[in-house]
Amino acid sequence: MKLVKAFKMALLGIWGNKFRVILSIFGVIIGVFAVIVLSAIALGVKDTVMKQMGSLGAEQIMVMPGRVLKDDGGAHNFLSGVSSSPSTLTNTDAEEIGKLKSVESVTPLLETVGRIQYESQFGEARTVEGMLVGTSDSYQEVIHTSLEEGRFFTNDEGANKDRVVVLGSGIHASLMNQNQNQDLMDDETETNVEAEKKWWQKLLDKFTGNTVNAEEAPTAEESLVGKEVIIQGDTFTVVGVLESVATLGMTSNSSILMPVQTALDVTSTENLTNIYVKADSIENLDQVEKEVHGAVGLNHPETDFSTVKQTEMLGAIETVTKILQVMLIGITATALVISGAGIMNVMVMSVRERTREIGIRKALGASTLEILLQFLFETILLCLAGGIIGLLLGYGFVQWWNGAITIFPLVLPIWVIQLALGSSILIGCICGIYPAIKAARLQPSRALRFE
Amino acid sequence: MMTLSNINKSYKSAAGRESVLGGLDFQIDAGEYVAIMGSSGTGKSTLMNILGTLERPDCGEYLFRGKKIHRMSNRKLTLMRNKEIGFVFQNYQLIPNLSIYQNVMLPLEYHRKGFMKKRDRVRKALMMVGLEGKSRQKPQQLSGGQKQRVAIARAIVNEPSLLLADEPTGSLDEKTTESILKLFDHLHQRGVTIILITHDMEVAKRAERIMYLKGGLLKEHTYETSQSL
Structure with missing residues (x-):
């Protein structure tokens, strides 16, 4: 019951501060857009390269100049080194x-x-x-x-x-x-x-x-x-x-x-x-x-030459694309953390701006938990809204790219969408806790006197 | 209705602890209309906060309808405040981005009642203060008198047994003041206990009892106390 009430109050709070909402979710929109687009690019590159190399056929063997080092299992490992003779x-x-x-x-x-x-x-x-x-x-x-x-x-x-x-x-x-x-x-x-x-x-x-x-x-x-x-x-x-x-x-x-x-x-x-x-x-x-x-x-x-099987080449490409993916995840995680810090900053400012409102709500019967949940839900809803907008923009970009550009198609699997939305909710939860606790701890009598 | 015994309250200041209320004793019966007067800085608002359970006294006993307020948990106090006490503040304390309807609905949002019942109560409260046609407007679209009427509607929407009003006419003109005081009269006739904090004798005269707050203590209105003010 308290959750429903707090959710309703959070919606009203957001609706009443539309301009602030737009400014605060901007970072999350960009963060989620980056997650979607960069992941789609990484997966698209991987998919295209793997398809190209895979289309050569698993029965292919390439004879190439220079020596490719072998790993412990005896397979050629391109990432360990190739002599450039x-x-x-x-x-x-x-x-x-x-x-x-x-x-x-x-x-x-x-x-x-x-x-x-x-x-x-x-x-x-x-x-x-x-x-x-x-x-x-x-x-x-x-x-x-x-x-x-x-x-x-x-x-x-x-x-x-x-x-x-x-x-x-x-x-x-x-x-x-x-x-x-x-x-x-x-x-x-x-x-x-x-x-x-x-x-x-x-x-x-x-x-x-x-x-x-x-x-x-x-x-x-x-x-x-x-x-x-x-x-x-x-x-x-x-x-x-x-x-x-x-x-x-x-x-x-x-x-x-x-x-x-x-x-x-x-x-x-x-x-x-x-x-x-x-x-x-x-x-x-x-x-x-x-x-x-x-x-x-x-x-x-x-x-002074090497014979390399197709599977070994695919393995090397997969390793490189995995490194690329990890790098992109790092970049997007950084973008999301920065956007989360922005949201937290906006929410802390919001709590300060709305000190009197918190005082009024507490005087009229809002419990500490209800105030905490209201502000936490506000942050989560802001992040979710930003996440959905970023997702739609990212999806639109992927669709546009796939329709207009033929270099390689972008790939957007469902897990990337789940990751983007999940991470935006997680950011809302993490970054909403501190402002919500700050709001919930306010003394009603002091909050009412706040200028 | 309420009994306060040996209530003390002090605040930290640059010069050390400053006592605001010192051993205050006070009793009000159900349905009484009491005005509390006093100069600026004598602790009127602190007293109102203690009566309204927004602050706890440093020591002393506070009984409200037989319940020991000073021993209640914060959660129980919040619930009791929501059900039993209505607040009217000098500067209205309305939430600017909520409509008049939403502002009046606010105490009911923290009260478990059906939506239809809540809507009826808000409608009745707004009708009582003569603002039933303004429910969709925002506070900034109303005059000072209308804002205070909204604050009164919000204070009575939960049908509290106690109405606490802190300088409710402090920023209103004479005509508007009169209309607000008439509302208080009407509520008093309906059996609501009213405690009105004011520095205006004309306003205080509408109450059944007038008390003065001075030196951290409350004294009944007599010729002597009125002369000493």
Whole structure:
């Protein structure tokens, strides 16, 4: 009964001091908003990275330059240390691995920065910088991407060191963009695509390095497929364009793909960046890893490379994201503690301001417990109201992000909502105790005389 | 109704303990209308706080309707105050952010009664003071006289046996003072015991008994005491 009365009085107290209420809950709103958004970002990043790495397949083994330290259990531990020796992996190593019966596919990877030039029919030359990737036809399977148009190069083209290239959608769009602009200059009635972009899309493009997104990519009749481009002084034929993929970390939008043999020839290098190996089954993955290690080791007696299983990479990523989560929880907890201190300060001031009111209530029959509960409930209700507003704002932000931004989706599980609301109530309880005790202890006769 | 014997009260001050009430003896019967007069600083408000159980005396006995107030726990005192005593203060002591209705309802909020019964009591109390049409307004929208009427409505809403009024007309004009005193007369006729603290003889004259507080002691009104004031 006392609880109901105190709750009613708390509601009346809040209703009577609306302006103070808005000011006091501002900190809690920001705190809970931070909890929601930062948790959603942390979980979204973790989810996206895990999905990307997981999509490579559990049967994947990566051969990488340098030595990765092993933990007590014998598993590779990326967080313990990776030696940064330059790569000595070669295409011969990839070929040795390919000879193993237990291996389904081998995807060598050579990555370096390169320039690509395209001269339009108007004589306008456009040069774009991109990631030059030498690989095999199994690349599509590893990176989980598909073609927007054209085809992928074949192993035969690789063996012949044919000058064929597949362009990432971003590179393709960038090469086409200037020519589009040339057309636009000729026809002033056309609208400027770039100018039509919203401010946040432009800002996002700056961060992601995309100048043109998938929707603005040129249509098939304006494609570069079948046309010639110049890479590192050599003329290449564009055979395909990759689909636009805008995801966190791994993206092929800025890639210029060519057969690995061609890439080695064009870049005058001998070494690969790493090699992806797919075992024929997950059951004997450990055995396959040993065989792969042995095959590469034939040409590397000093063991300047490592073979890492997909599960070990996922474990490392999970550890990093856990650290990120702990850090974010720390930041948000600090924000909530600061907002709690703000609420406590406001409530202490409120008790001082309302000393006379407390005196009147006590004179008219309010017990010490009723006054204590009234002020405690006021603080809890303030924090809860702030929590709900912060939650709604955070939810709205997550919805907006997921609808408008495609880098990675934010993830908002129910436990984050429970955590946010629970912590705001907890702050109300903790920070409301002191002002409530202060109010309850006031002597009615002194409180009535308070000026 | 109430008996006070050898009531002492002192406060700490820069110069040490300062005695306000020193061995005060006092008795009031049920249904009496008593005015207590005295100069500023003689302890009128302290006496009212003790009578209204808002403060405890340092020593002495206080019997209220046969109950030993000086031995009651704070919880019992609060309950007794809520049921038996109504307060009217000089500066109204209304809660500004509550409506007139909510202000008058306040003593009932701490009293276990059904909502309908509470609403009826508030309506009756406001009707008695002639403010039934103002229940939704806030105190700051009312005149001084109206505010004091609201304070009286709040004081009588619990139908207390004792009404304590501390300078209830101190900040009101003559006409408003008269209307407030008429209300007290009306309550007195209905059997409510009234103790009125005032420094205005014209107001005190409305009471059945006038007492003077001087030197920490209460004395009945006589020609001599009135001359000495």
